[in-house]
Amino acid sequence: MKRALFMGALLVGxxxxxxxxxxxxxxxxxxxxxxxMSMVKVSALSVMDHNQTASLVKVDIQKQQEAEVLASLLSQPGVEYVVPNARMKAFTHSVDTAALREQWAMGKVNAEKAWQRAGNKGNKGIIVAVIDTGVDYTHEALSPNMVPGYNFKDKNNDPMDKTSYQNPGHGTHCAGVIGATGLVDGGIVGIAPNVSIMPLRFLGENGSGDLNDAIKAIDYAVEKGAQVISASWGATIPRNQAMPLVEAVKRADDKGVIFVAAAANDGKNNDNTEVYPANNGFPNSITVAASGPSDAKPSWSNYGTATVHVASPGEDIMSTLPKNKYGNLSGTSMATPLVSGIVALMKSQDPSLTGAQIRAILQTTGAKVSIQTACNCRVDAFNAVDAVLAKKMVVVPAAATLASNETVNLSVLNGKAPFKFASSNAGVASVTDAGVITAVANGTTAITVTDADGKTASSLDFNVGKKASQDPGNPGNPGNPGDGSCPIGDQSMCDIICQIKPDLPFCQK
Incomplete structure (x- = not known):
């Protein structure tokens, strides 16, 4: 038996x-x-990097003066927040499985039927940025689809995927799931083998990288014209600590770049456990759980009705590995690029589609499975592509979890105005003919829309009840994440800082 690796590529928050x-x-x-401060020779602070796009400065502070310097920074009116530079590390777990060149996932999502329906396997004009450990861009099954990328780990133009015990080729594997050509004997084919792949390396060969480089990679992908970002990594940390990352995803969202993120491999409910960038909450983002060959959830996959949008095959996935090799890996890391590839295939048929519209199509056309996500579904490439080409009418968003009294504005894709909306349970949530849903009481409802030509479409479940905090707004006053908690995630350090600067907002208890 050959060994396959279970990959999660999660940041260690x-x-x-x-x-x-x-x-x-x-x-x-x-x-x-x-x-x-950095220019003074004896300064306790040194500037290591400056990201103008994000208005972020990476600094190093000497340990013996850490509290004093942090207190000084946090008291400056021009400092919005300070967070530790998180260490990122890829998780691996060995499992025993036969490393065959069979791709059960392609059959499960009806890839061949999707290509036949589309009459193509993607479009070179659609660029998917794989932000990861890099990609072996010389791989026989990948090289025709590569476009220039960057190595943020080593600060050079060579995003080669460097392997080690900790990294068997995570980024190369993800890239193959998206866009391996299928033209190599004994190789594999990606779900969108005619799209372009931009390799962006920020995790090193030991599986480690930092938050600052992840942010720069996202901004680079947006600047260089990627339409889709595939992110098979994350951190289990509070939102205020992840704020620089959340803001980077927001910049991508503002530019219409679709951000596909892994839900994580802790077997936990993301509605209760904050994972970033998965829990970013922006309209253009799609968060992915994993499914197995029988459409069951692997025990390790995270899930969540409010925060995880779809499931996708992620167990024993055959794909490319560095140096013209192939192998099986498992994880939401593998489920995520499959969705990224389907998104790219859909964008190849209609480049005007937004992330919110694509998410709604994937949810309403997915196969029903017993995996807890917003749609309780597993993606189906054929059904999704068919909906795009047939211009199926779709309610956007198709599913959501709302807090009491929260409102959501609906839109209709491929329908003719004026529209009439109806709620299946107005006692749970009402809806106006302008498409504004208002949550009334705990429960579940669905929305039906009828257009001017009499066509109808129905949403999936809109759940009203407890909702995880996903407010993408202001992180708070300087040094204050908005909830009075320690902004740097170290309460003992905050206690010292508050002795130095007791007037800081988070010190007011």
Whole structure:
């Protein structure tokens, strides 16, 4: 028996690079202060990097003066927040399985039928950015689909996937799931073998990288014209600590870039456990759980009705590995690029589709399975492509979890105005003819819309009840995440800071 690896590529939220912080500034005076502090030879603070797009400065603070420097930074009006620079590490877990060149997932999602219906296998004009450990861009099954990328780990133009015991080729495997050509004897085929792949490396050969480089990779992908970002990594950390990452996803969302993220491999409910970037909550984002050959949820896959959107095959997935090799890996890391590839295939048929529209199509056309997501479904490439080409009328969003009194604005894809909306349970949520849903009481309802030509479409479940905090808004006052908690995730350090600067917002209890 050959060995396959279980891959999760999750950031270890509890670990950080000692003394390193990301400082978000909102005016030049704060930036000038950090630069001037760094220029003093005996300064306890040194500037390591500056991301102008994100208004972030990566600094290193000497341990013996850490509290004093942090207190000084957090008290500056131009400093919006300070968070530790998180350490990122790929998780692996060995399982025994036969490493065959069979691709059960392609059959499960009806890939061949999708290609036949479309009359193509994608479009080179659609670029999917694989942000990961890099990609072996010389691989026989990948090289025709590569476009230039970047190595944020080593700060050079060579995003080659470097293997080790910790990294068997995670990024190369993800890239193959998306866009392996299928033209190599004994090789494999991706779900969208005619799209372009942009390799962006920020995790190293030991599976480690930092939050700052992940953010720069996202911004680079947006700047260089990627329409889809595939992110098979994350961190189990509170939202305020993940704020620089959340803001990077927001910038992608603002530019219409679709962000596909792994739900994580802890076997937990993301509605109760915060995982980022998976729980970002933005309209253009699709968060993915894993499914197995029998459409059951593997025990390790995360899930969640409010925060995880779809399931996708992620167990024993055959794909490319560095140096012209192939092998099986498992994880939401593998489920995610399959969805990214289907998204790229859909965009190849209709480039105008938004992430919110594509998410709704995937949810309403997916196969019903017993995996707890917003749609309780597993993606089906043929049904999704057919819906795009047939211009099926779809309610957007197709599913959601709402807090009491929350409102959601609906739109209709491929329908003719004016529309008439109806709620199946108005006692749970009402809806106006303008398509505004208002949550009334705990429960579940569905929305039906009728257009001017008499065509109808129905949503999936809209759930009203307890909702995980997904507010993508302001992180709060300087040094304060908005809920009074320690903004740097270390309460003992915050206690010291509050002795130095008791007037800071998070010290007011």
């Amino acid at each position: 509890s670990q950080a690079f000692a003394g390193e912080y990301l400082v978000k500034y909102n005016n030049t005076s704060a930036l000038d202060l950090m630069n001037s």
